[in-house]
Amino acid sequence: MLDPCTFVIFGSTGHLARTKLLPALYHLDRAGRLTDDMAVVCVGRRAWDTPYWRDEASKILQAKLGEALDSEVLNRFRGRLQYFRADIHDEEAFKRLQEVLETTPNFPANAVFYLSLAPTEYRPVARHLADNGLSEETSGWRRLVIEKPFGYDLEDAQVLNHSLHRGFAEQQIFRIDHYLGKETVQNVFVFRFANLMLEPLWNRNYIDHVQITHSETAGIEDRAAYYDGAGALRDMIQSHLLQMLTLVAMEPPAILDAESLRDEKVKVLKSIRPIPKSAVHAQAFRAQYGRGRIDSREAPSYLEEEGVAERSTTETYAALKLYIDNWRWRHVPFYLRTGKRMARSSSQISIRFKHPPQQLFRETQIAEIPPNWLLLGIQPEQCLRAELQVREGGIGMRTRTTQLDASTCTQTGYRLDAYEALLLDVIEGDHSLFLRYDEVNWAWQVVDPILKVWSIERDFIHTYPAGSWGPKEGDRLFEREDQKWRDSLMEENR
Numbered sequence: 001m002l003d004p005c006t007f008v009i010f011g012s013t014g015h016l017a018r019t020k021l022l023p024a025l026y027h028l029d030r031a032g033r034l035t036d037d038m039a040v041v042c043v044g045r046r047a048w049d050t051p052y053w054r055d056e057a058s059k060i061l062q063a064k065l066g067e068a069l070d071s072e073v074l075n076r077f078r079g080r081l082q083y084f085r086a087d088i089h090d091e092e093a094f095k096r097l098q099e100v101l102e103t104t105p106n107f108p109a110n111a112v113f114y115l116s117l118a119p120t121e122y123r124p125v126a127r128h129l130a131d132n133g134l135s136e137e138t139s140g141w142r143r144l145v146i147e148k149p150f151g152y153d154l155e156d157a158q159v160l161n162h163s164l165h166r167g168f169a170e171q172q173i174f175r176i177d178h179y180l181g182k183e184t185v186q187n188v189f190v191f192r193f194a195n196l197m198l199e200p201l202w203n204r205n206y207i208d209h210v211q212i213t214h215s216e217t218a219g220i221e222d223r224a225a226y227y228d229g230a231g232a233l234r235d236m237i238q239s240h241l242l243q244m245l246t247l248v249a250m251e252p253p254a255i256l257d258a259e260s261l262r263d264e265k266v267k268v269l270k271s272i273r274p275i276p277k278s279a280v281h282a283q284a285f286r287a288q289y290g291r292g293r294i295d296s297r298e299a300p301s302y303l304e305e306e307g308v309a310e311r312s313t314t315e316t317y318a319a320l321k322l323y324i325d326n327w328r329w330r331h332v333p334f335y336l337r338t339g340k341r342m343a344r345s346s347s348q349i350s351i352r353f354k355h356p357p358q359q360l361f362r363e364t365q366i367a368e369i370p371p372n373w374l375l376l377g378i379q380p381e382q383c384l385r386a387e388l389q390v391r392e393g394g395i396g397m398r399t400r401t402t403q404l405d406a407s408t409c410t411q412t413g414y415r416l417d418a419y420e421a422l423l424l425d426v427i428e429g430d431h432s433l434f435l436r437y438d439e440v441n442w443a444w445q446v447v448d449p450i451l452k453v454w455s456i457e458r459d460f461i462h463t464y465p466a467g468s469w470g471p472k473e474g475d476r477l478f479e480r481e482d483q484k485w486r487d488s489l490m491e492e493n494r
């Protein structure tokens, strides 16, 4: 059972709160993980009250969970919800909030403040909380959850961090990257460090290269105001994809606590070879979706999306080639790519092994043996798959590729959502799956030179048809012709 706490959500009427936070809290309630007295205070500026909000929240959960919604749990969950009407720019509101939190009978003294707000609001809200004594841990603990993106660039992240630390100690701050809450992402860690047989192969001697892909069929939907100023590199690579890279590349920590884990991730980020301005074109590629077809429906180009600037060169596709200059990974390229309006929605890590040192079968019907791959599906399929070569039955020497699936591929049943896992960790005070500031800082250092070059090159951007895997021109990142993007976990689609 967790500590009792009052869970305060700023931005409770927004997309994240509706789609992730409320359902996650409901599921934790259903699983019996919340104490009886836990309260959920939902801050919103709309002229609503608690009974109205309880009905609204029930509709949100009903729409999301359908028949899986349990009426008894819903009743209990509704009882936890309180609506607190406030404009976050009104300092008086924080005084009232402080009073409500301290004087309402049955509200536990421990409190989480979850900032599910636009990134520009993190600083003022954290400051108001601190100015009104809400960060002080006199009667219970106080924790602040910051959503991604943490900062707009390296400098902005530094300013934000400095500002948060005026009111909150590092131990009170939880910087979320919800990818780290995904079960398969955590499985990368278990897969690597619970299976001794992999360790001797997990280095530059055997691995040819690593690919990390996150693709979405969705466009920017109604997020032009945010996305047109951000782009794919900031939105996905600086955070989620670099986090996945650290898990693939890190050394085993001495012990399994939050600091040791994060120390090892930081070492990886620090070892990424800086990209000088002169190498940006060789190591980074960007593009933007044009018109195309998704699921046999016409899709508009990025420039036709509502709210996008007329001649915007914001990238909706970004790919990078990175090198980690340490003993384990020297000279092994890590290729990262992400895109919107791509052919399929998926996240996967694909690790390609080198060819055997001798092509023993050269004189047979086998022209060239395909290399081994290790595939880690993050979403929608969660799986671990190894591709090996076996002999084809019949006369002569032929081989075919076969896949060994780890059981997670076929496992069915309930899976813990990333946000459920992370909210539990916040309440338990476990920082392992949250970003320490130096991680964020080093991740910004990786992408910052690219952002700087792209920000002045605003006259041209490659395009790709919506519904495709991105432009061919992006293949120039590959070191050799036999390297190409792996789009699928399935062998036949290569």
Ligand SMILES: NC(=O)c1ccc[n+]([C@@H]2O[C@H](COP(=O)([O-])OP(=O)(O)OC[C@H]3O[C@@H](n4cnc5c(N)ncnc54)[C@H](OP(=O)(O)O)[C@@H]3O)[C@@H](O)[C@H]2O)c1
Binding pocket: 010, 011, 012, 013, 014, 015, 016, 017, 019, 043, 044, 045, 046, 086, 087, 088, 089, 115, 116, 117, 118, 119, 147, 148, 149
């Ligand atoms: N949505 C996702 O799936 C997702 C995923 C990962 C990270 N994030 C991050 O999570 C954060 C929230 O994203 P979101 O998509 O939920 O944004 P959103 O839908 O725009 O929600 C923003 C929330 O802030 C509230 N708000 C704005 N100004 C306010 C004010 N002056 N006083 C009180 N409340 C105010 C809005 O209230 P109104 O409803 O009254 O406008 C709304 O509830 C962002 O930092 C985003 O980057 C979101």
